[in-house]
Amino acid sequence: MQPAVSVKDLKIAYGDHTVIEKLSIDIAPREFLVLLGPSGCGKSTLLNAIAGLQDITDGEMWISGKNVTWDEPKDRGIGMVFQSYALYPRMTVRKNLSFGLRVAGLPKAEIDARIARTASLLHLDTLLDRRPSELSGGQRQRVAIGRALVREVDVFLFDEPLSNLDAKLRNELRVEIKKLHQSLGNTMIYVTHDQVEALTLADRIAVMKDGVIQQFATPSEIYHRPANLFVAGFIGAPAMNFIEGRIVVDTGTPIFESNGLKINLSGYPLLTSFKAGPATLGIRPEHLAPDGAERGWPTIPGTVSVVEPMGADTVIWFDWAGDSLSSRVMGDVTFVPNTRIAPGLDIAKASLFDADGVRL
Amino acid sequence: MATLHARGPKPSRLTIGRIGLYAFLILAALFFLLPLYTMLVTSLKTMEEIRQGRIFAVPEIIGFNAWKTAWSGACMGTQCLGVRIGFWNSVKITVPAVAISVFIGAINGYALSFWRPRGSGLLFGLLMAGGLIPYQIFLYPLVRLLANLSLYNSVAGVVLVHVIFGLPLVTLLFRNYFMAIPEELCKAARVDGAGFWRIFLEIMLPMSVPMVVVASIFQFTGIWNDFLIGLVFAGRDNLPMTVQLNNIVNTTMGERAYNVNMAATILTAVVPLAIYFFSGRWFVRGVAAGAVKG
Amino acid sequence: MQARRRRSPAATIALLPTWIAAIFIYIGTMVWSVRLSFTDSTIFPSSNYVGFAQYAKLFRTSRWLASLENVLIFGVLYVAGCLALGFVLAASLDRKVRFEAVFRTIFLYPYAMSFVVTGLVWQWMLNPTFGIQASVRALGWQSFVFDWIVSRDMAIYTVVFAGVWQGAGLVMVIALSGMRAIGEEQWKAAQIDGIPVWRIYLSIVLPQLGPALAASGMLLSMGVIKTYDLVVALTGGGPGNATEVPAKFIMDNLFERQNLGLASAGATVLVLSVIMAVVPFRYALSMRARRRGAH
Numbered sequence: 041m042q043p044a045v046s047v048k049d050l051k052i053a054y055g056d057h058t059v060i061e062k063l064s065i066d067i068a069p070r071e072f073l074v075l076l077g078p079s080g081c082g083k084s085t086l087l088n089a090i091a092g093l094q095d096i097t098d099g100e101m102w103i104s105g106k107n108v109t110w111d112e113p114k115d116r117g118i119g120m121v122f123q124s125y126a127l128y129p130r131m132t133v134r135k136n137l138s139f140g141l142r143v144a145g146l147p148k149a150e151i152d153a154r155i156a157r158t159a160s161l162l163h164l165d166t167l168l169d170r171r172p173s174e175l176s177g178g179q180r181q182r183v184a185i186g187r188a189l190v191r192e193v194d195v196f197l198f199d200e201p202l203s204n205l206d207a208k209l210r211n212e213l214r215v216e217i218k219k220l221h222q223s224l225g226n227t228m229i230y231v232t233h234d235q236v237e238a239l240t241l242a243d244r245i246a247v248m249k250d251g252v253i254q255q256f257a258t259p260s261e262i263y264h265r266p267a268n269l270f271v272a273g274f275i276g277a278p279a280m281n282f283i284e285g286r287i288v289v290d291t292g293t294p295i296f297e298s299n300g301l302k303i304n305l306s307g308y309p310l311l312t313s314f315k316a317g318p319a320t321l322g323i324r325p326e327h328l329a330p331d332g333a334e335r336g337w338p339t340i341p342g343t344v345s346v347v348e349p350m351g352a353d354t355v356i357w358f359d360w361a362g363d364s365l366s367s368r369v370m371g372d373v374t375f376v377p378n379t380r381i382a383p384g385l386d387i388a389k390a391s392l393f394d395a396d397g398v399r400l
Numbered sequence: 401m402a403t404l405h406a407r408g409p410k411p412s413r414l415t416i417g418r419i420g421l422y423a424f425l426i427l428a429a430l431f432f433l434l435p436l437y438t439m440l441v442t443s444l445k446t447m448e449e450i451r452q453g454r455i456f457a458v459p460e461i462i463g464f465n466a467w468k469t470a471w472s473g474a475c476m477g478t479q480c481l482g483v484r485i486g487f488w489n490s491v492k493i494t495v496p497a498v499a500i501s502v503f504i505g506a507i508n509g510y511a512l513s514f515w516r517p518r519g520s521g522l523l524f525g526l527l528m529a530g531g532l533i534p535y536q537i538f539l540y541p542l543v544r545l546l547a548n549l550s551l552y553n554s555v556a557g558v559v560l561v562h563v564i565f566g567l568p569l570v571t572l573l574f575r576n577y578f579m580a581i582p583e584e585l586c587k588a589a590r591v592d593g594a595g596f597w598r599i600f601l602e603i604m605l606p607m608s609v610p611m612v613v614v615a616s617i618f619q620f621t622g623i624w625n626d627f628l629i630g631l632v633f634a635g636r637d638n639l640p641m642t643v644q645l646n647n648i649v650n651t652t653m654g655e656r657a658y659n660v661n662m663a664a665t666i667l668t669a670v671v672p673l674a675i676y677f678f679s680g681r682w683f684v685r686g687v688a689a690g691a692v693k694g
Numbered sequence: 695m696q697a698r699r700r701r702s703p704a705a706t707i708a709l710l711p712t713w714i715a716a717i718f719i720y721i722g723t724m725v726w727s728v729r730l731s732f733t734d735s736t737i738f739p740s741s742n743y744v745g746f747a748q749y750a751k752l753f754r755t756s757r758w759l760a761s762l763e764n765v766l767i768f769g770v771l772y773v774a775g776c777l778a779l780g781f782v783l784a785a786s787l788d789r790k791v792r793f794e795a796v797f798r799t800i801f802l803y804p805y806a807m808s809f810v811v812t813g814l815v816w817q818w819m820l821n822p823t824f825g826i827q828a829s830v831r832a833l834g835w836q837s838f839v840f841d842w843i844v845s846r847d848m849a850i851y852t853v854v855f856a857g858v859w860q861g862a863g864l865v866m867v868i869a870l871s872g873m874r875a876i877g878e879e880q881w882k883a884a885q886i887d888g889i890p891v892w893r894i895y896l897s898i899v900l901p902q903l904g905p906a907l908a909a910s911g912m913l914l915s916m917g918v919i920k921t922y923d924l925v926v927a928l929t930g931g932g933p934g935n936a937t938e939v940p941a942k943f944i945m946d947n948l949f950e951r952q953n954l955g956l957a958s959a960g961a962t963v964l965v966l967s968v969i970m971a972v973v974p975f976r977y978a979l980s981m982r983a984r985r986r987g988a989h
Binding site: 417421422424425428429431432433434435436438439442450451452453454455456457504507508511512515516517518519520523526527529530532533534535536537538539540541542545564567571595596597621624625626627628632642645646649650658661662665668669672673675676677680683684 | 702704705706708709711712713715716719720721722723724726727728730783786787789791795797798799800801802803804806807808809810811812814815816818819823824825826828829831832859863867891916919920922923926927930941944945948949954957958960961962964965968972
């Protein structure tokens with residue numbers, strides 16, 4: 041099936057400084073794609089390039105089967121929602137929604153119909169005659185989304201739309217956006233630095249760093265089988281535990297060694313092959329269980345330093361060989377600082393990275 | 401569209417819009433530069449050339465005679481001593497007036513924003529209202545007042561009047577500037593034991609150097625370019641350059657020496673123009689600061 | 695805010711000179727002048743109170759009436775011209791042009807010149823015998839006429855011309871800084887909506903510049919009422935009364951025609967008109983601020 045949006049060999053450079061180099065990505069129709077990464081990774085630049093708001097140095101942009109590389113933003117069949125809402129301050133909500141349509145010359149009846157549809161979808165009916173300054177942050181963001189919706193296009197772009205809202209509003213609107221996608225079904229490309237938004241909203245996530253896509257997969261895949269050290273460390277809170285050591289293969293069974301720790305790698309979901317040499321073992325806190333020894337898992341003996349009860353679960357920080365590792369346990373448990381602890385490690389859920397940080 | 405495959409950066413076409421934009425800007429620039437050019441060119445010509453009536457033509461021979469005459473020989477009535485006199489009068493008036501009014505304005509702004517003694521609101525309101533009122537209503541009583549103080553027709557009198565009429569603007573500029581400085585700074589200094597004047601001279605004034613520059617530029621331009629106050633209060637011996645210039649050009653009998661007139665005009669405009677060209681950013685900042693008080 | 699209010703004799707003393715100026719000069723001389731307007735003073739102040747006689751005489755004087763008409767025409771055209779030209783210049787410079795700083799310098803330099811200089815230069819350029827008219831004729835158009843400056847009907851427009859030449863730069867600076875304050879994202883949204891650039895300036899940028907332009911308009915209007923130097927230098931009030939303005943009428947009667955009472959009456963009328971213009975404006979501003987604060 042033809043992708044809804046296709047980026048081919050994109051390059052964006054300013055003089056000597058290259059922001060994005062030979063980036064290609066295909067976004068399926070009706071997909072909710074999230075571009076995730078830290079500040080400066082190029083995700084907003086990529087989004088703006090797709091929108092036609094950013095000049096590109098090389099490459100092609102295809103939307104809905106059409107080559108839009110040289111097209112104006114208005115001709116690309118896209119709608120966009122911005123972080124700062126970007127509503128026209130002196131116009132009412134109704135005028136904000138209809139301005140683009142009026143300029144395009146749409147008949148009044150059609151404009152009114154579209155506004156009615158969008159307003160009811162986003163619960164803006166009672167707000168149509170208010171000015172942006174008279175609206176709350178959440179209402180403003182809904183109007184911003186509405187402005188994109190009235191265009192009745194195929195692809196919607198979101199540039200960190202929830203970053204300006206407080207935590208409670210962010211959670212509410214996040215759910216609304218997901219419901220919107222479920223009911224409308226349009227292709228949506230969403231930029232954020234917040235991994236919770238990414239994991240909850242996305243059909244697929246493209247994790248970016250320094251202008252390069254590190255991994256492009258479903259949230260589950262990215263969470264459980266991160267492609268490299270960066271992705272592994274970026275997703276997950278508290279972050280994944282990393283233990284540096286060596287892989288030794290001479291006795292037939294591959295063993296991970298570090299500071300006296302010897303872990304049998306037999307149950308590890310291998311991607312490529314065990315390369316002898318320096319490696320990093322990654323294990324998420326929830327896969328380090330204090331009762332792991334009873335299940336026959338290899339253990340890491342350490343000393344409890346801090347216990348963080350979080351309500352639904354508890355995070356236990358413990359010291360081992362100079363490192364601070366974390367283990368996450370369901371429910372309320374009591375662990376006392378400065379006591380010994382030896383959580384067990386579930387090798388089937390672990391991640392192994394070679395000396396270059398690539399998953400093995 | 402058929403032959404060209406869209407890839408990479410959009411081919412930049414010099415659109416009609418862009419050409420039109422630059423055409424407009426260049427035309428506007430010519431409109432604004434025209435008087436300056438005309439002044440210059442006329443002042444360099446001889447009277448015979450001027451009588452030919454081609455005002456925009458480049459001078460055939462470039463001569464500075466008109467300038468020399470304007471500076472030291474232009475006639476105002478029976479006196480033919482040139483604008484040189486007016487120049488030095490303007491300097492004698494402007495420099496002290498700027499220094500005093502900026503200093504007082506700084507003190508006012510400082511007192512009104514950090515200390516706010518009783519009646520501050522009223523005083524500020526009075527000043528702002530006073531700044532809007534046309535000078536004419538103050539003039540005659542002010543003349544009588546200065547005459548009683550033996551300051552009428554003197555440089556000191558003109559300076560005093562300039563300082564008084566400059567108070568609203570400089571006070572506003574400095575008050576707004578100091579309002580942006582957190583008052584914790586003043587409080588900390590008072591806890592350290594410093595008083596009103598010490599805090600002003602050792603902390604606030606040094607911090608307000610940018611505004612001192614802006615206010616000085618603004619005041620200098622305004623006072624140097626002033627006509628009315630110099631006309632009324634300076635007296636025949638202390639006329640500033642602007643008044644002298646007008647007398648030379650507009651009250652001469654017989655045929656006018658247009659080239660001398662234009663040379664004298666340039667000489668009068670040269671000082672504030674020079675300040676403008678060299679201070680660029682500061683000037684703009686002053687305009688914005690003074691105007692956006694709304 | 696209450697914390698700032700502290701007993702400090704030093705502050706009160708520091709403000710004393712300004713208090714003296716405010717009370718004795720600003721208020722005191724104004725009261726004296728108003729008082730004069732009710733007397734029959736001519737060369738010297740007199741104590742004969744004649745009620746509103748001077749005002750009646752004022753409004754029977756054709757020169758005064760002409761000056762009022764002129765200042766109104768000039769005012770409206772000057773303010774409108776400066777605002778329009780300033781806005782258009784600012785919009786043009788906002789388009790990311792090369793040499794923006796150069797253009798900006800060129801558009802603003804007239805503001806650094808004295809009104810006298812402006813008036814004299816324009817007087818020279820508009821001179822029918824040696825100026826623009828002569829120049830164009832010399833180029834071949836023998837019947838070209840541009841003698842506005844000596845025409846009773848058109849002279850006032852020369853003052854408008856010279857005034858806009860000098861004042862547009864000010865509006866440009868204010869408008870440009872207002873335009874720069876409009877977030878980049880609004881521009882992006884408008885691009886996606888497909889709004890053409892000129893429409894963006896008209897429907898989105900201009901409304902947001904409202905307060906800034908209104909403030910500029912106020913500032914320019916204040917200048918209009920005070921107009922004196924420009925007229926004296928450009929036309930001397932002529933031909934006849936064609937470019938007479940109230941400020942000049944007052945000055946002439948104060949110092950040359952020795953008509954203190956009449957001049958003071960004129961000055962009082964001028965002050966009243968300023969008050970009448972400013973007060974509603976301030977009221978409207980504070981009303982809007984109060985309304986906004988309520989949300």
